[in-house]
Amino acid sequence: MIVVQQLRFSVGPFALQDISLEVARGEYFVLLGPSGSGKTLLLESLCGLHRIDAGRILVEGTDVTRLEPRRRRIGYLPQDYALFPHLSVRSNVAFGLRNPLAAWLGPESRQVDELVQLVDIEPLARRKPRNLSGGEKQRVALARALAVQPLLLLLDEPVSALDEQMRDTLCRQIKGLQRRTGTTTIHVCHNFAEMLAVADRVGVIHAGRIIQTGTPQEILQRPRNRFVAQFVQAGNVLTGRAVSAGRGLRIACADGVEFRAARAGPASAGHDVSFIIRPENLRIARGEPSPDANLLPGTVGELTDRGAVVQVSVACGGLSLQALMGRKEFANLNVAPGDRVTLTIDPDDVHVLEAE
Amino acid sequence: MSGFFSSPSRAGQPVGGLSNRLFAAAMLAFVVLFVGGWLALFAADVAYTSWDAVGQVLRAKEIRAALRLSLWTSGLSVLIGLVFAIPMGYALSRYRFPGHVVVDSIVDLPILLPPLIIGLSLLVFFRTDVGQFIESSGFKFVFQKKGIILCQFLASASFGIRAVKLTFDGIDPRLEHVALTLGYGRAGAFFWVALPLASRGIVSGAILIWTKAFGIFGPLMVFVGAVRMRTEVLPTTVYLETSVGRIEVALAVTILMLVLATTALVGVRILGLGRS
Numbered sequence: 001m002i003v004v005q006q007l008r009f010s011v012g013p014f015a016l017q018d019i020s021l022e023v024a025r026g027e028y029f030v031l032l033g034p035s036g037s038g039k040t041l042l043l044e045s046l047c048g049l050h051r052i053d054a055g056r057i058l059v060e061g062t063d064v065t066r067l068e069p070r071r072r073r074i075g076y077l078p079q080d081y082a083l084f085p086h087l088s089v090r091s092n093v094a095f096g097l098r099n100p101l102a103a104w105l106g107p108e109s110r111q112v113d114e115l116v117q118l119v120d121i122e123p124l125a126r127r128k129p130r131n132l133s134g135g136e137k138q139r140v141a142l143a144r145a146l147a148v149q150p151l152l153l154l155l156d157e158p159v160s161a162l163d164e165q166m167r168d169t170l171c172r173q174i175k176g177l178q179r180r181t182g183t184t185t186i187h188v189c190h191n192f193a194e195m196l197a198v199a200d201r202v203g204v205i206h207a208g209r210i211i212q213t214g215t216p217q218e219i220l221q222r223p224r225n226r227f228v229a230q231f232v233q234a235g236n237v238l239t240g241r242a243v244s245a246g247r248g249l250r251i252a253c254a255d256g257v258e259f260r261a262a263r264a265g266p267a268s269a270g271h272d273v274s275f276i277i278r279p280e281n282l283r284i285a286r287g288e289p290s291p292d293a294n295l296l297p298g299t300v301g302e303l304t305d306r307g308a309v310v311q312v313s314v315a316c317g318g319l320s321l322q323a324l325m326g327r328k329e330f331a332n333l334n335v336a337p338g339d340r341v342t343l344t345i346d347p348d349d350v351h352v353l354e355a356e
Numbered sequence: 357m358s359g360f361f362s363s364p365s366r367a368g369q370p371v372g373g374l375s376n377r378l379f380a381a382a383m384l385a386f387v388v389l390f391v392g393g394w395l396a397l398f399a400a401d402v403a404y405t406s407w408d409a410v411g412q413v414l415r416a417k418e419i420r421a422a423l424r425l426s427l428w429t430s431g432l433s434v435l436i437g438l439v440f441a442i443p444m445g446y447a448l449s450r451y452r453f454p455g456h457v458v459v460d461s462i463v464d465l466p467i468l469l470p471p472l473i474i475g476l477s478l479l480v481f482f483r484t485d486v487g488q489f490i491e492s493s494g495f496k497f498v499f500q501k502k503g504i505i506l507c508q509f510l511a512s513a514s515f516g517i518r519a520v521k522l523t524f525d526g527i528d529p530r531l532e533h534v535a536l537t538l539g540y541g542r543a544g545a546f547f548w549v550a551l552p553l554a555s556r557g558i559v560s561g562a563i564l565i566w567t568k569a570f571g572i573f574g575p576l577m578v579f580v581g582a583v584r585m586r587t588e589v590l591p592t593t594v595y596l597e598t599s600v601g602r603i604e605v606a607l608a609v610t611i612l613m614l615v616l617a618t619t620a621l622v623g624v625r626i627l628g629l630g631r632s
Contacts, residue, residue, distance in 0.1 A: 047537050069536040076537040082530050086552045095548075096538035148538055 001025050002046075002152050002184055007055030009045050016042055016208045019055070023152075023186060023201075028178055030195045031188045032219075033205035034231065039188040040079065042205070043154045046186070047074040059151050075150030075183075079157045081141035083129035089140050090116065090125040096148035115143040118177065135166045142174065146181065153178070155187040159194060171197040192232055204228050225354045226274045235279035235322050237353075242267045248347060251275060255317030259294050259345065265352035274353040281349035282323035284312060284333060284341050294345040296321075300335050314343055398614060401607045409604035413612060418584050419593055423612070426589040429501070430569040433508035437516045437565035442558060445520030446546065450529065466514040474510050475575030478503070503580040504587060511575055512568035516561035523557020524550060563624055570617060 004021040016038050023029040033039050045052050048069035057065045064072045083092050094112045116122050119139040129137060138158055145153060158174065159167040175198045178185050189195055195202055196216055203213040204224075212224040223229040229237045240253040242264070249264040251273060259275070267273040283293075284300075298316035305311075310330045312323045321343065325333070335341060372380075413419050448460055466474065481487045482498050490497075497503040527550055535545035551558075573591035580587040582596055590613050597606035 044533075049533050049536070068541065069533075070539045070541060072537075074537060076534060078530060078534060080530075082528070082534045084531060084535075084549060084553075095535070144538070 001058075001060065002186070003056075003058040004046070005056040005058075007042075007045065007052055007057065009041065009050055009052040009055075011041065011050075014038065014041070014208060016045065016052075019208075019210055021203060021210065021213070023184055025060070025184055026182045028175065028185045028187065028198055028200045030199035030202045031186060031205055032190065032192070032195050032202055032231070033188075034190055037205045038208040039190075039205055040156055041208075043076065043156050043186065043188055046152070047076045047154055048072050073148070073151045075145035075148060075153045077138075077141045077145045077153070077155045077158055079160065081129075081137045083132075083137055083140055083144075085129050087128075088125065089121060089127050089129070089132070092129065092140055093121075093143045093147055095144060112147065115147055118146075118180075119143045119173075134162050135170060138162070138170060139173075142177070146177075146183070150183060153183045153185045155185065157189050158187065160189065160191065167191075167194065168197065174198065204231060206231075221278065222351055223276065223353065225356045227356060229274075229276045229353060234276040235324075236277040236282070237274065238276070238319065239272060239274050242269050242271055242273045244269050249273075249352060251350070251352075253317070253319055255319075257296060257317040257319055259350050260347040261350035261352050262347040263352065266354045267352045274355075276351050276353065277321065277345055277349055279311065279322045279324040280309075281345065282314075282321060283344040284314065284323055284325065284335065285344050286333065286341065294343075294347060294350065296343040296345070298341055298343055300337050300339045300341055303337065314341065316343060398611075401610055401614075405604045405607040405611065409608040410611070412605060413608040418588065419590075419609060421585050422588045422590050422593045425501070425504070425587075426570060426591075427616075429504045429508060429589065430566055432505050433512060433569040434516075434562050434566045436505070436509050437513040437569070438520075438558065438562055440513055441516035441520045441561050441565070442551070442554075444517045445522075445554075445557075445561070446524050446550065448517075448521050449524035463514055463517050466511055467518070470574065471511050471572060472574035472578060475507060475578030478506065478510070478575070478579045498579065499581050499583070499587065501580075501587060504576060504589060507575040507579050508569035508572055511572050512565045515564035515568055519561035519564050520554065520557055523554045523560070526557075527553050559624060563621060566620065567617065571613070 002021070002023040004019055007016060007019040009016045014036075019042060021029075031039050031042065041050070044050055046057060048064070048067065052065065055065070056063055059072060059074065064074075084095065087095065090112060093115055097112070116125055119142055121136060121139050121143065124132060124136055124140070129140070132140065142155075142158070155174070159170050162170060171194055174187075178198075187198060199216050201213065202216055202219050204211045204219060204227075206227055212219060212228050214222075219228065219232055220234075223232055223234055226237060238253060238259075240251040240259065243250040243252050243258070247264075249261040249267055251259045251261060251267075253259065259277075261275060296316045298314040298321070301313035301315050301320065303310060303312055306324070309324045309326060312325060312330070312335065314321050314323060323343070370376075444463070448456070448463070453459075479498065482491055495502070497506050531549050531553070532542075532545035535549045536542070540548065571591055573595060576582070576587070576589065576592060577595070582588060582592045584596070588596070590609055593609050594606045594613075597603075597609065
């Protein structure tokens with residue numbers, strides 16, 4: 001298990017502030033955040049490339065905070081892979097085994113061969129890094145980091161430099177590899193789809209602070225605040241005034257549009273609140289809706305084809321809400337811009353956000 | 357014509373029009389002017405001297421002794437220069453400490469100062485108590501062969517240090533950081549990552565040190581004198597032959613130096629830089 005306690009580290013005006021984190025053994029943890037949020041700085045601090053100002057880092061119960069990087073048993077795959085340009089692919093993979101001769105002749109040789117096979121780079125073994133594609137470089141860097149059998153593997157945006165198709169493929173490969181080796185992994189990225197493809201658990205980082213941790217579904221359905229909601233593309237991020245709070249909450253928005261939320265969350269009556277309704281939780285109906293649901297009459301606006309789904313924009317009073325519908329469902333409903341429809345929203349799907 | 361102004365590698369070469377070719381021609385014109393100017397000087401030297409003078413130079417035991425002394429002292433200066441240039445270039449590139457800018461500037465001082473001052477300063481230093489102590493301890497430099505190496509080293513090492521530092525500046529420190537996470541300490545990362553990657557710059561540094569050390573004369577005159585068969589290196593020979601009016605012999609020695617230097621520089625570039 002990896003435990004980070006109250007980690008603080010500042011570089012100029014930017015600071016990692018009281019970062020606390022727990023990653024279970026064998027877990028694939030994704031650190032999600034926009035550029036400049038401190039993701040790379042945190043990874044570099046964990047592997048000992050920065051002397052942190054305060055806090056503790058424990059790897060499998062051992063306090064490694066003051067240990068040199070080489071003694072931490074933390075593997076690191078930097079964003080640009082940082083392969084050693086003067087060494088062949090095989091020598092790059094074998095680099096961490098310390099004895100270059102043994103890497104070719106001794107028992108380490110078999111270990112290198114296994115890794116080279118594991119990441120599927122056998123035909124490239126004698127090539128120099130400059131002759132590799134982005135995906136190939138990534139696999140070599142991964143094998144190099146795994147060669148030292150780390151207790152924790154840190155991946156800094158490992159697929160961000162690749163095209164979308166290659167990204168999906170490599171994400172699956174990395175995840176499969178992590179399952180096979182059982183290596184506890186922290187993967188940094190700013191891409192939401194990438195996070196969904198690999199994460200067991202997620203932490204959202206912003207301006208040097210971890211805002212929220214949870215499973216991908218928790219982050220997706222119950223973002224803590226407006227920043228997380230917008231970052232995970234919650235779709236409909238709205239503001240209104242809490243009218244009554246109790247077991248549930250009524251929220252009054254512009255032009256008399258009202259929503260009922262099943263849980264009041266941190267909101268109290270009389271105050272402005274932010275809340276989200278994910279587009280896939282909005283139902284567009286022509287018939288009789290459920291009596292318990294929020295019912296909002298509206299007019300269909302723009303339709304956007306998003307491949308597997310269609311995004312329907314519906315104007316309700318002064319609000320413009322986005323709904324996602326499967327293609328079949330959309331074809332059955334047969335709506336067009338200008339049609340009058342009723343939106344149905346389960347109060348459970350109205351999630352009230354914390355103030356930032 | 358299209359191949360004449362081509363890049364070293366044709367891959368990735370953009371499509372060029374007339375304006376691009378004119379630009380390349382303008383840039384190369386300066387190369388032609390400079391190299392042509394020097395070749396004209398060399399050609400004048402060759403034309404002025406005679407085969408007799410060249411034969412005399414190759415046969416004269418004083419000049420052969422000066423050649424041997426020039427080669428081994430400048431070679432040793434390169435070794436000592438690199439022993440300093442590599443760690444100093446790395447330290448100045450990677451570590452920041454109070455007074456870094458001042459230290460960095462002091463390293464460049466010998467490049468700026470007239471070489472004669474190095475000889476003069478050495479002479480003055482060896483008259484101080486510390487200098488006298490060194491001399492009396494058995495390490496005699498003044499008017500000795502060891503003094504030649506000391507002068508050559510002091511006059512040329514800065515060029516090597518500068519070249520090596522610039523090379524380390526160009527190597528991403530993150531490569532060494534990755535090595536740290538792969539079980540290496542700072543020294544391991546230096547020897548297995550930074551040093552091999554700097555090989556090209558180290559060869560360049562060695563070339564710069566050697567060219568300076570091989571041709572240095574001013575400080576030698578002051579610090580070790582111009583004693584035939586004892587402290588005479590090839591530049592000293594040129595001076596001595598010129599001072600007695602044997603210009604043809606002096607130029608023949610100059611041509612010998614040019615041939616040696618050109619062979620060495622081209623050879624090192626092909627063997628060292630080409631392979632990197």
